[in-house]
Amino acid sequence: MFRPPISKEKYYYHAAKRFMMDAQLLRCRAAIHVEDKDDIVFWSTIFKHFRPNDRFHFIAGSRNEKGHETKGVTQCLKYIKYLNPKFFICIDSDYRYLLQERNIDINHYIFQTYTYSFENHHCYEEGLNDLCRRITTLPNHLFDFRQFLKEYSNIVYKLFLWHLYFLVADPKRFSIAEFNELASFEWQRRPDIRQNGRKELNILKNKVDRKLAQLRRAYPKADLSILEDKYKEIGLTPDTTYLFIRGHNVYDMVYMLNREVCKKVLRQAKDASAGTHPRVNLFGYRNSIDDQLKKNIQFGAYPAILKIEEDIHTLF
Known part of the structure; x- marks a missing residue:
């Protein structure tokens, strides 16, 4: 029986729901999609510091609508319509923060580094x-x-x-x-x-x-x-x-x-x-x-890390 291909919107909607269900099964506070495996080390350290009693389910990459395993900021942002307190993304700012790109903020359930990338934080x-x-x-x-x-x-x-x-x-x-x-x-x-x-x-x-x-x-x-x-x-x-x-x-x-x-x-x-x-x-x-x-990682020492802390307090 012929089945029409699922739309891109429905695909990411269902993927987001699946991530939230996985986090719930793992007894985690939320699912977090990051750009790559290296990003997990940074963001898990951040959340462990500010939310020591919470566990989070990190996703380093996911399949795109064509079924290909994909990573990076572009893949993260494909979920932007389906983010919430139970499923959000953490990305490098690149130039987005300096250019004040719209909708890249905690009000849209997006954490960002506020530096070019997480590596800059390690070099403070x-x-x-x-x-x-x-x-x-x-x-x-x-x-x-x-x-x-x-x-x-x-x-x-x-x-x-x-x-x-x-x-x-x-x-x-x-x-x-x-x-x-x-x-x-x-x-x-x-x-x-x-x-x-x-x-x-x-x-x-x-x-x-x-x-x-x-x-x-x-x-x-x-x-x-x-x-x-x-x-x-x-x-x-x-x-x-x-x-x-x-x-x-x-x-x-x-x-x-x-x-x-x-x-x-x-x-x-x-x-x-x-x-x-x-x-x-x-x-x-x-x-x-x-x-x-x-x-x-020098917590509390400079504006970028303070902004991340503020975002965490805003979401939780």
Whole structure:
């Protein structure tokens, strides 16, 4: 007997109901659809901190209307009409928060990072200086991550404003890919951490300044002051830019800096001890940098994490 294909709307309606039923069977407070498996670690930590007595059923991917296993923010947003307190989604903001995209808010049962992605939260400046001790058992007296991220953010801030300007006006003139390339360091494997990364920061600044000069010549009438004021109101400043640019890039940058710091701290300890210092982890620490970095969530310390807390209190 011929059965007409189910509509897209009915498909996601029934899928949402199924997720809620699964959560109920598992005795969970709600079902939560996230973008990918990596997102579960971040969001489960968030909800465990603020809702320690609740359990949640996380879904890292689901089948689309054509039956294909799919993940990512696009798949999450396909459920937007069917979200409620028993089934909601958690997504990376990307540029949605800065651009104030409509309906992406807790009133529509959508949690967002308020930074570009969850990786930016792990790279928040407080706590990074202590990672070396947690990774190697030795303190970090070589490198100040807070100062480095502040200088990095100030270098790329104006360029980011230009990028946001064209993102709305004409994305092809200054693409996301081009901005990410310009805002990235050119080191291959070993960043130079001497003088708190001064050499690396100077190379980056020269590259960024050349692009800024090119943009000013090409668009002399462009006035970014209105954009600057607008974004300042929602948290984008010269010191916080690293929280709003592509999180994966920032995470890789912080990871590589940590790896170099740990290497040098261990090397100095080994040279100074000449066999008398207590045994330290010389080889296995590389596998734990990622683990320790993902534990760096500074609750209550900055606006983005406070907004997530506020959303949780609003929903529950």
